[in-house]
Amino acid sequence: xxxxxxxxxxxxxxxxxxxxxxxxxxxxxxxxxxxxxxxxxxxxxxxxxxxxxxxxxxxxxxxxxxxxxxxxxxxxxxxxxxxxxxxxxxxxxxxxxxxxxxxxxxxxxxxxxxxxxxxxxxxxxxxxxxxxxxxxxxxxxxxxxxxxxxxxxxxxxxxxxxxxxxxxxxxxxxxxxxxxxxxxxxxxxxxxxxxxxxxxxxxxxxxxxxxxxxxxxxxxxxxxxxxxxxxxxxxxxxxxxxxxxxxxxxxxxxxxxxxxxxxxxxxxxxxxxxxxxxxxxxxxxxxxxxxxxxxxxxxxxxxxxxxxxxxxxxxxxxxxxxxxxxxxxxxxxxxxxxxxxxxxxxxxxxxxxxxxxxxxxxxxxxxxxxxxxxxxxxxxxxxxxxxxxxxxxxx
Numbered sequence: 001x002x003x004x005x006x007x008x009x010x011x012x013x014x015x016x017x018x019x020x021x022x023x024x025x026x027x028x029x030x031x032x033x034x035x036x037x038x039x040x041x042x043x044x045x046x047x048x049x050x051x052x053x054x055x056x057x058x059x060x061x062x063x064x065x066x067x068x069x070x071x072x073x074x075x076x077x078x079x080x081x082x083x084x085x086x087x088x089x090x091x092x093x094x095x096x097x098x099x100x101x102x103x104x105x106x107x108x109x110x111x112x113x114x115x116x117x118x119x120x121x122x123x124x125x126x127x128x129x130x131x132x133x134x135x136x137x138x139x140x141x142x143x144x145x146x147x148x149x150x151x152x153x154x155x156x157x158x159x160x161x162x163x164x165x166x167x168x169x170x171x172x173x174x175x176x177x178x179x180x181x182x183x184x185x186x187x188x189x190x191x192x193x194x195x196x197x198x199x200x201x202x203x204x205x206x207x208x209x210x211x212x213x214x215x216x217x218x219x220x221x222x223x224x225x226x227x228x229x230x231x232x233x234x235x236x237x238x239x240x241x242x243x244x245x246x247x248x249x250x251x252x253x254x255x256x257x258x259x260x261x262x263x264x265x266x267x268x269x270x271x272x273x274x275x276x277x278x279x280x281x282x283x284x285x286x287x288x289x290x291x292x293x294x295x296x297x298x299x300x301x302x303x304x305x306x307x308x309x310x311x312x313x314x315x316x317x318x319x320x321x322x323x324x325x326x327x328x329x330x331x332x333x334x335x336x337x338x339x340x341x342x343x344x345x346x347x348x349x350x351x352x353x354x355x356x357x358x359x360x361x362x363x364x365x366x367x368x369x370x371x372x373x374x375x376x377x378x379x380x381x382x383x384x385x386x387x388x389x390x391x392x393x394x395x
Contacts, residue, residue, distance in 0.1 A: 003086050007072075007076055014069065014103075018107060021107055021303055022062075025107065026057070026323055026351065027355075028109075029348075031060070031110075035050075049063050055356070061109070064106055067113045067114055068102070068106035071102075071117045072096065074120040075092070075093050078229070079266075088267065088270050092266040095209070098299045099262075099299075100203065100205075100299050101203060103302055103303070105256075111144070115257075119232070122151075135166075146178060146253070150253060150254055151236075152171045152174045152175040155232070161226070161231070193244045193246075196248070197240060197241060201237075206299070207298075208294050212291060213265050217233060219268055224268070229264050230264055233258050240254035240258070310382075310383055310385055315385075324382075326352060329378060333365070336392075338357070339357055342363065343364070343365050345367055348365075348367070362394065363393065366393070370393070375391045
């Protein structure tokens with residue numbers, strides 16, 4: 001009963017934080033392209049949501065928030081298959097629910113949270129021995145996103161080592177068809193992206209949690225039983241690091257599968273913690289506390305990130321800069337009774353179109369001052385600091 005109450009509280013807290021974040025973010029250019037011109041399942045999700053709830057940021061991001069909440073429930077159910085104690089299960093699902101990278105993709109209009117959800121669903125169905133369901137879902141993933149090719153590779157290695165003939169044949173077939181349909185870029189010269197990739201993973205997990213996560217995967221490799229979650233996470237991580245030696249990767253193709261081993265990381269920690277007498281647990285407790293504090297800080301920064309502008313000279317360097325400004329600019333224009341403007345910046349134009357400010361009319365908006373007089377400044381400010389300035393001209 002207490003577990004269910006905590007899980008309900010966790011879902012509610014996550015919902016509130018994500019709903020709050022939708023009011024801060026503006027639609028980005030890439031998201032606007034998907035909304036207006038996309039042809040994939042993500043496009044239909046967001047157009048369906050905005051059709052019923054209106055063309056606003058909350059409706060735009062609601063499908064991904066719901067997928068994230070469903071993923072939390074699935075992660076809890078998967079953790080329950082490996083973790084016997086309630087504390088372990090709740091800690092595992094809490095860590096997953098508040099990973100900075102996972103919360104990031106839970107708000108963005110892209111495939112990542114859908115990939116995470118389907119990966120968890122396939123994994124859960126297979127672990128519960130619903131083979132026909134898991135195989136059917138695997139077949140569906142083929143037509144949703146090219147990143148599932150990594151998932152097929154990880155499942156193939158699992159099937160090889162566990163001697164699962166049916167799964168070997170299925171994953172080989174799915175991987176071959178995926179390569180035929182989408183291809184996979186392995187070109188390029190070595191350019192040192194390995195360190196960059198590690199940095200992205202550190203941002204997704206938080207740095208110290210990622211270090212322990214890698215240690216847990218290694219410990220399972222050399223000492224403990226390797227299960228499906230380990231194979232998916234380990235081989236996805238290894239493949240991404242190897243490929244990063246020669247090219248810059250789209251991390252959304254790999255990270256959704258790497259995070260699946262969170263329950264195993266928690267299991268490794270508590271196995272090591274509980275075999276020691278209380279007097280010898282101090283270092284483990286200190287390590288746990290330190291990692292959780294840094295995770296909390298990173299997560300809160302990911303949610304409440306706008307104050308960072310106060311400490312930055314160049315606002316464009318802010319990690320969320322491309323998700324800010326458009327909503328505030330559109331509202332400032334509407335307050336002036338302007339619903340059509342001419343823009344040279346086509347990326348900004350499609351972002352404003354989402355908020356109902358279309359191209360045309362007798363006013364022009366520019367990101368640079370074009371003439372010395374006859375313009376009006378529109379400044380976008382957070383906490384009193386100007387992060388963007390636009391120039392409005394009457395034609």
